[in-house]
Amino acid sequence: MKMKKTIIYLALTFLTVSFANAQEFEQGTNVINAGIGLGGYYGGYSTSTASPVFSASYERGVWNVPGPGVVSLGGYIGYKRFTYDYAFANADYSWSYTTIGVRGAYHYTGLDIDNLDVYGGAMLSMRILGGDEFGDISSRPGATAFVGGRWYFTDSIAGFAEAGYGVAFLTLGASFRF
Numbered sequence: 001m002k003m004k005k006t007i008i009y010l011a012l013t014f015l016t017v018s019f020a021n022a023q024e025f026e027q028g029t030n031v032i033n034a035g036i037g038l039g040g041y042y043g044g045y046s047t048s049t050a051s052p053v054f055s056a057s058y059e060r061g062v063w064n065v066p067g068p069g070v071v072s073l074g075g076y077i078g079y080k081r082f083t084y085d086y087a088f089a090n091a092d093y094s095w096s097y098t099t100i101g102v103r104g105a106y107h108y109t110g111l112d113i114d115n116l117d118v119y120g121g122a123m124l125s126m127r128i129l130g131g132d133e134f135g136d137i138s139s140r141p142g143a144t145a146f147v148g149g150r151w152y153f154t155d156s157i158a159g160f161a162e163a164g165y166g167v168a169f170l171t172l173g174a175s176f177r178f
Contacts, residue, residue: 025070025107025117029061031150032176033160037168040080048084053168055079059105068109076101076123078167081131094131099142099167101125117150117158123166142166150175 025031037053059074081096105121123144144166150158158175162168 024109024111024114025061025072025119026109027061027064027070029070029072030178031059031072032178033057033059033173034176035160035162035171035173037078037080037171039169040167048082051081053078053080053099053171055099055167055171055173057103059103061107065106067106070107070109072105072107072119072121074103076103076125076167080167096130097127098130099125099127101142101144101167103144105146105148115152115158117152118147119149120145120147122146125167152177 033056035053035055035057037055040050040053055076055078057074057076059072061070061072063071065071076099078099079096080099082094084093086093101123102125103121103123105119107117107119111118123146125142125144127140127142129139144164146162146164146166148160148162148164148171150160152158156177158177160171160173160175162171164171
C-alpha cells in the first residue's frame with residue numbers, strides 16, 4: 001500500500017512540475033506551429049468552395065521590449081484550395097494558393113499566468129497561384145493582422161488559437177516550443 005501511495009505521489013509531483021515550469025514567451029524562445037484555418041480574405045469568389053488553410057509557422061523571440069513584452073520574428077507557409085462550378089458553361093475551375101510570409105508579433109508578458117502566451121502581430125506574404133487561371137485571380141502580395149494565444153500543457157507542447165484578417169479568420173492548432 002505504501003508503494004502505491006509513493007507512485008501516485010511521484011506521478012502527481014511530475015505532472016505538477018511539468019505544468020508549473022511552462023513559462024510565457026521569452027527572448028530566445030523558438031516555437032513551431034501547425035494549424036488549420038477557417039475562412040479568410042484571400043481567395044476567390046463568393047460562390048467558390050474552399051478548403052481550410054493548412055499552415056505551419058516558426059517564430060523566435062528576438063528582443064525584450066518595455067511594456068512588458070517580447071517581439072518575435074519568423075516565417076509562415078500555408079495552403080488553401082478553391083473550386084468553382086461554372087454551371088452555365090459546363091466547366092469546373094480549381095486553383096490554390098500557397099502563401100509564404102514573414103511575420104512578427106508582440107507577446108505580452110505582463111500577465112501572471114505561467115502557461116499562457118498572448119500575442120498580436122502582422123504578416124507580409126506572397127500568395128502564389130497554382131492551378132487554372134480564372135478571372136482576376138493571380139499571384140499577389142498580401143498582408144495579415146492577427147491576435148492569438150497559446151496554452152501550454154507541458155513545457156514544450158501547447159494548443160493555440162489565432163483570430164485575424166487575411167489568410168484565415170480563425171486558426172486552431174498545436175505549438176511546439178524548443
